[in-house]
Amino acid sequence: MKRLIFTCSLALATACAQHSPTQPDTDQFMTDSDLEISKNRTKNLNTLERTQIQDWMKSQDVKYYPMGMNYWVNIADLDKLPRKNNGDKVSYQYDIYDFDRTKLYQNPLGNDNVEFGHFKEMDAVEDVIRYLRKGQEAEILVPSVLAYGTYGDGKKISNDMPLIIKVKVL
Template sequence: MRKLLFISAISLLSCNRNTQTAHPPVGGVLSQKDLDVSRNRMKNLNTIERNQIQEWINGQSVRYYPTRLNYWVTVEGFDQREKRADNSLISYSYDLYDFDETKIYDQPIERRNAKFGHFDELKAVENALRFIRDGEEVTLLVPSSLAYGTFGDEKKIDNDIPLIIKLKAL
């Protein structure tokens, strides 16, 4: 009788568990449907941001040129220049602004003697550093997908925020 009661209790508990929604753990695997929803969301967001950035550009006196990586820069033919080699060193700094042209951080983000292929940087910044010349300053207009994306920087930059980045090779 005890065995029957024990088995019934276990069965009842296991049936109750199946009604809960399963969530993947942090860093867990998502289903193909979840991945498709995420991909479509980012694609739509990128289209909206590109249109908003283009409208902003139309109101500026400075010319901006699109790059192959999906950001704009103040130098024509910028990403057609010769690329810096992997493992070469570069020192640089940059300031971040929102599209109201409000500076986000008081101090610039600065790196000294960073080695290509061995530093973790915003995608657009890392790409631009491949083409920037020593001492040159450029302004990048960056959609959120190439900036801090869906999570923001968990400090002052919220999720899905496009940025203006003023980059200087030192």
């Protein structure tokens, strides 16, 4: 019995000694070629989505205006209005739709008393809210790269899905 315990202990000690600390394999890192492929895929997808969104806008009764961050909003010259600064606080809510205008979540998403610069929302949502006054609403058209990107949200928003977002400042 002592021999069995000793043999098992020795085998375990040898196995532990031979096991080096876990280091990521170099295969887990993207090569320059992989990065270039990914960059081109994102660029091509963004170009395709922008074209599709622009075609979709032509069939709408509402007019949309481009914003500097690569999304569209239904308020003319919104980016000419005063812009809130990092540290300013805001409460807001928003609903998310696909381009068939199907509402993806039953209840609005949002936050109360959040500081600009510390949002956990999409950059386009934070950007448009910076220009809106209390009680004001906007509808934004967001390419997937500015929304939930390649992975979606793991719930109702699939990968590479452009979105319509209706935002309201509370």
